[in-house]
Amino acid sequence: MSYLGIIASSVFASNALLAYGLGSIPAFKNDHEAGADVASKVGRGSLASAAALACVNALAAVLLWCIRGLVLAPLGLSSLDILFFALIAVPLLKALSRAAASGEGAIARIGAEAEELVVGSLVFGVALIVAKGGYSLGEALAAGAASGLGYWMATSLLESIRERLELSDVPAAFKGAPSMLLSAGLMSMALMGIDSILVRNLGS
Secondary structure, three states, X not given: OOHHHHHHHHHHHOOOOOOOOOOOOOEOOXXXXXXXXXXXXXXXXXXXXXXXXXXXXXXXXXXXXHHHHHHHHHHOOHHHHHHHHHHHHHHHHHHHHHHHHOOOHHHHHHHHHHHHHOOOHHHHHHHHHHHOOOOOHHHHHHHHHHHHHHHHHXXXXXXXXXXXXXHOOOOHHXXXXXXXXXXXXXXXXXXXXXXXXXXXXXXX
16 A cells, blocks of 8 residues: 555545544543543644644554554564553653653644643544554554544534534524534545545555
8 A cells, every 4th residue: 555545545534533533532631621622622723733643643653553563463462552552652652742842932832732632532543543554664654644634634624614604594403513513424424435445545
């Protein structure tokens, strides 16, 4: 499978949010402030959010690929990949994010955004999907980054749709959550309508 096909598939046909529902579970920001939805953070559409998503998901995918392929699989312990990811990869990603956040400029903004994403279902889900997808190390890196960008694209589009719906004359029964659920469903059907086999063979 070509890298172009992997990227296109991760962004469109296998979109992390619309195809798998990843990232819809709230992530805990700290001990006294919980329940911040990842989608609401990313939906602002900032470049820092996009870069943070791409970096965190790429690193998570690579770390779990290494843990699963180089350590667990030879020992016959592949079923423990989630446990080892939580024990090894998550603390390492948090440490890297904090180190980046302590810097200056764009790197600090990306690090601050990334630190809040590490414990979200998006990062866990993308890492597991990529690790079990039969990718090489380079392909896992590309798929992880593309999945993050695909999630950012979906949330940005949904946020734009929400703003347009608030200004539109929508029937009372469809205002709020019903109209957003319909919009998300239509977007999901549109993206999944892209033939996954065609996308995966793109550029091969």
